[in-house]
Amino acid sequence: MGNRAPIGVFDSGLGGLAVLRSMREAMASEDFIYMADSAYAPYGDRSPEWILHRSAAICEFLLQEGAKALVVACNTATTVAVRALRERFSPVPIVAIEPAVKPAAALTRSGVVGVMATSRTIGSAQFAHLREQYGRGLSILGQACPGLADLVEAGRFDDDELHQQVAHYVEPLIARGADTLVLGCTHYTFLRPIIQSVGGPAVTIVDPAIAVANEVVRRLREAQLLSDARGRGHTMFFTSGRPVRVGAVLERLWPPGGVVYRAPGLAGGD
Incomplete structure (x- = not known):
């Protein structure tokens, strides 16, 4: 080779x-x-x-x-x-x-990190390990986001349903004090402007690409x-x-x- x-x-x-x-x-x-x-x-x-x-x-x-x-x-x-x-x-x-929990843990000021990912990732042993390894003294909130990747895959970036789903998944994380959001699914990178808009300018978004x-x-x-x-x-x-x-x-x-x-x-x- x-x-x-x-x-x-x-x-x-x-x-x-x-x-x-x-x-x-x-x-x-x-x-x-x-x-x-x-x-x-x-x-x-x-x-x-x-x-x-x-x-x-x-x-x-x-x-x-x-x-x-x-x-x-x-x-x-x-x-x-x-x-x-x-x-x-x-x-x-x-x-x-993999979900960028380590850098997010170093960036958070509120001590609360939200991780947006698929149901399988949030429920995995690897995510549990990342949360245990880097989340000591912090609150690492896992947010499964069923449906988001499908909308990206279909190219429905201007769809009202997509904006509604992003708000549905992001707003509870912000309400619980998250000031840092991890994009734990590669599809979500293309939703970053929408996620930032919902989360607000004070929220830091971490993308591991x-x-x-x-x-x-x-x-x-x-x-x-x-x-x-x-x-x-x-x-x-x-x-x-x-x-x-x-x-x-x-x-x-x-x-x-x-x-x-x-x-x-x-x-x-x-």
């Missing part, structure tokens, strides 16, 4: 584009393969067994496409599957996103896999959903020119 091989990235849908964007900014010459599992998004209400099996299948696909490293840009997949994925695909570098990009750089440098290519790298997009539908949302979230292909062997009935 050469250092000019692409980096494989996957999420349950298009939310992981927030992570991809940060990686593209940090590693302009790298090539990327992005897999949006849109036919099965979101993962939040899926069983752990299903998430593990599906995540492994997507990793296999990305490696078959020549990926030199893998990025799990889905908090739910991280909480359920990343340990098993690292064991199965070692020595391939695997970097995974930049930290993931920095960790990918560190791991690739450590493995001597950083690309030595000149010029801007390319990005290929695959989906298990309908490329036309996914492409229409991609146009709103990514610079022009992105073409979405149907992932062979992974396509669903979306």
Whole structure:
């Protein structure tokens, strides 16, 4: 495997584009393969067994496409599957996103942190561990947000229902004293302006996408896999959903020119 091989990235849908964007900014010459599992998004209400099996299948696909490293840009997949994925695909570098509880704990002034995520992430052992490890002396409030990722995946950014749901999930956290909100699902990055508007200007929003990009750089440098290519790298997009539908949302979230292909062997009935 050469250092000019692409980096494989996957999420349950298009939310992981927030992570991809940060990686593209940090590693302009790298090539990327992005897999949006849109036919099965979101993962939040899926069983752990299903998430593990599906995540492994997507990793296999990305490696078959020549990926030199893998990025799990889905908090739910991280909480359920990343340990098993690292064991199965070692020595391939695997970097995974997780709710940014640690930096949020350092930023809060009120001592109350709200974490917005899927039901599966909020109920996971990993989130409980993060809360115990970094939340001593603080109140770490987990807020499951069913439905939000679906609205992002459908591209319904101007929908009244989306604004109502954001308010429904954010306002109780603010009412309980939260001054720091963690975006514990990559889809929520694209709702940041709405979340900020509901929470108010005094609320700090923590998004782990930049930290993931920095960790990918560190791991690739450590493995001597950083690309030595000149010029801007390319990005290929695959989906298990309908490329036309996914492409229409991609146009709103990514610079022009992105073409979405149907992932062979992974396509669903979306």
